[in-house]
Amino acid sequence: MTGIDDPRLMEAKALPVQAVVDKIGISGLSARSGELIGPCPLCVGRDRFGINIRSHAFQCRKCDLRGGDMIALVQGVLGLGFKDALSYLCGDLPDSIDPRELERRRAYAKRQAERAEAKQNMWRKQAVDEARSIWARALPGSRGVVAAYLRSRGIVMPSIPDSLRFLVDHQYGKGKVPYSGPCMIAGIFDRNGELQAVHQTWVDRKPPHGKALIEHDGETLPAKLVKGAKKGNVIPLITPPHADTLVMGEGIETTLSAYVAEVPGLNGAAFWAGVDLGNMSGRMKREPGKRYSGVPDLEDGRAFVPPPWVRRLVFIQDGDSDPAATRAKLRSGLQRAMHFNRGLVAQIVPAPTGCDLNDVLRGGGHV
Numbered sequence: 442m443t444g445i446d447d448p449r450l451m452e453a454k455a456l457p458v459q460a461v462v463d464k465i466g467i468s469g470l471s472a473r474s475g476e477l478i479g480p481c482p483l484c485v486g487r488d489r490f491g492i493n494i495r496s497h498a499f500q501c502r503k504c505d506l507r508g509g510d511m512i513a514l515v516q517g518v519l520g521l522g523f524k525d526a527l528s529y530l531c532g533d534l535p536d537s538i539d540p541r542e543l544e545r546r547r548a549y550a551k552r553q554a555e556r557a558e559a560k561q562n563m564w565r566k567q568a569v570d571e572a573r574s575i576w577a578r579a580l581p582g583s584r585g586v587v588a589a590y591l592r593s594r595g596i597v598m599p600s601i602p603d604s605l606r607f608l609v610d611h612q613y614g615k616g617k618v619p620y621s622g623p624c625m626i627a628g629i630f631d632r633n634g635e636l637q638a639v640h641q642t643w644v645d646r647k648p649p650h651g652k653a654l655i656e657h658d659g660e661t662l663p664a665k666l667v668k669g670a671k672k673g674n675v676i677p678l679i680t681p682p683h684a685d686t687l688v689m690g691e692g693i694e695t696t697l698s699a700y701v702a703e704v705p706g707l708n709g710a711a712f713w714a715g716v717d718l719g720n721m722s723g724r725m726k727r728e729p730g731k732r733y734s735g736v737p738d739l740e741d742g743r744a745f746v747p748p749p750w751v752r753r754l755v756f757i758q759d760g761d762s763d764p765a766a767t768r769a770k771l772r773s774g775l776q777r778a779m780h781f782n783r784g785l786v787a788q789i790v791p792a793p794t795g796c797d798l799n800d801v802l803r804g805g806g807h808v
């Protein structure tokens with residue numbers, strides 16, 4: 442029994458991430474919005490390493506430790522080949538397996554998968570509850586640092602969208618980093634208009650109120666964090682009553698830059714931020730030899746699909762990341778939208794290379 446018939450493959454797939462992490466001896470990871478995050482087992486650091494609890498994909502931001510499942514994690518951390526890694530996780534493969542033993546292993550794998558899913562659902566619910574409590578505490582964006590922050594990014598708006606709020610003094614992350622300060626809170630909503638997550642941007646206390654510089658243990662931390670369940674959900678910034686065009690960029694700034702640019706042909710359009718590229722693309726089908734196929738996996742029930750009123754969908758392509766991967770992801774999202782929304786016209790509007798639309802507006806780019 443070898444290859445795809447090997448029951449240990451199924452078993453390895455169903456092993457809870459935490460069990461594998463403990464077995465290999467990776468320490469210092471903590472659960473954060475569906476991921477285990479912490480020091481890299483190979484090159485250390487503070488929070489450069491993460492494992493997705495649902496998909497089992499893992500990645501280090503510094504070294505080349507990355508992969509898609511727990512067998513690959515064992516291979517990477519312990520320097521083992523595939524077969525040895527599999528034996529390490531599930532024991533040696535006997536010459537023949539008793540059908541009852543096979544059945545037992547299958548049942549075990551199924552139970553573990555169900556348990557992992559239940560745990561994942563519990564974490565998601567907790568994160569959504571926290572996001573809702575932050576949103577409820579936040580004040581209308583028209584009254585605080587939001588306008589100043591947007592102006593510092595070159596965006597001057599006649600009025601601040603309802604989906605942007607703020608907190609005067611908001612604790613960073615989960616409180617492990619001793620930093621708090623003014624924060625722009627953007628609401629991330631699902632297709633029923635219910636708040637599922639918040640996008641938080643910590644803002645410098647001092648004028649011109651740009652992004653806050655948050656440093657801890659010699660590392661600069663991201664000034665933007667998402668809390669809650671963002672998948673498939675959006676930040677609805679501008680939604681005119683009779684819009685039939687939806688313009689979507691990754692971030693709040695890129696999307697609003699496109700809005701205030703008053704591009705002819707986009708008059709009366711809605712402008713929503715998709716939070717991040719992966720969120721706009723949804724899951725992609727895997728194709729051999731390709732990292733990003735650009736073909737949507739239509740089974741992904743949590744991917745973004747535009748509402749039925751959208752007849753034309755425009756994705757803004759930021760020029761500041763890997764162009765081929767970016768384009769593949771945007772294509773995946775647009776194709777999914779066209780599949781579920783027949784007759785939809787889809788477009789990608791590229792921003793100039795090396796900067797995003799927001800940089801162009803601030804005079805930093807070359808048009």
Ligand SMILES: [Zn+2]
Binds near residue numbers: 481483490501
């Ligand atoms: Zn590393």
